[in-house]
């Protein structure tokens with residue numbers, strides 16, 4: 121498994137008719153064999169179109185979704201289950217994104233059920249955590265991250281943690297153009313590693329293998345510096361992944377750093 125993981129979170133952008141031009145251009149710009157793992161996470165509606173293009177191109181990019189519901193099927197109007205995503209070829213599922221937590225009131229308990237559902241079906245959760253600006257200014261960053269991890273991973277068995285990826289996304293850095301500094305990100309990544317190590321009952325250093333991504337205003341200009349920290353194992357990219365030229369640059373820089 122490549123150490124570095126670059127995930128493009130399209131958020132609520134591009135229709136299913138618009139998606140192919142973005143993906144086709146990206147596939148032209150990125151070599152088929154990469155020493156870095158790359159995941160595209162389009163909106164649900166574009167997943168089939170993107171899956172088809174990736175399969176036809178025989179490219180090693182994989183597919184992700186931006187959310188999933190915890191039940192497999194039933195009377196849950198508007199929801200999409202993990203088996204539905206697996207059936208479309210999704211490998212990763214982003215969970216607990218701050219936009220869902222803050223705009224849609226998603227609570228730690230719901231995030232926890234979703235993490236368990238994704239693991240139960242053999243897919244890979246990308247659990248997002250991060251503090252708001254006010255929480256950082258009040259010195260609560262570590263406590264907030266610890267709460268989100270403890271609650272989000274409640275009841276997750278130690279051996280399941282190896283299928284988990286964490287994305288540290290400080291809310292104040294998302295879509296603001298103001299990325300965390302490498303030092304700020306690395307400090308929180310170290311805290312995350314220590315919390316996960318404790319959750320998994322691992323000896324000190326046991327969470328070394330855990331992949332922790334940074335997200336929040338990642339660009340082709342800052343990705344190189346971010347990935348030069350041993351603590352940062354990749355990036356969850358929002359706005360910059362919608363421009364294939366820029367996203368390809370990010371991927372190619374990450375490949376050089378691998």
Ligand SMILES: O=C(CO)COP(=O)(O)O
Pocket residue numbers: 129217289293294295296297335336337338356357358359360
């Ligand atoms: O929320 C993000 C990715 O999930 C980050 O978004 P931006 O890269 O647009 O800041």
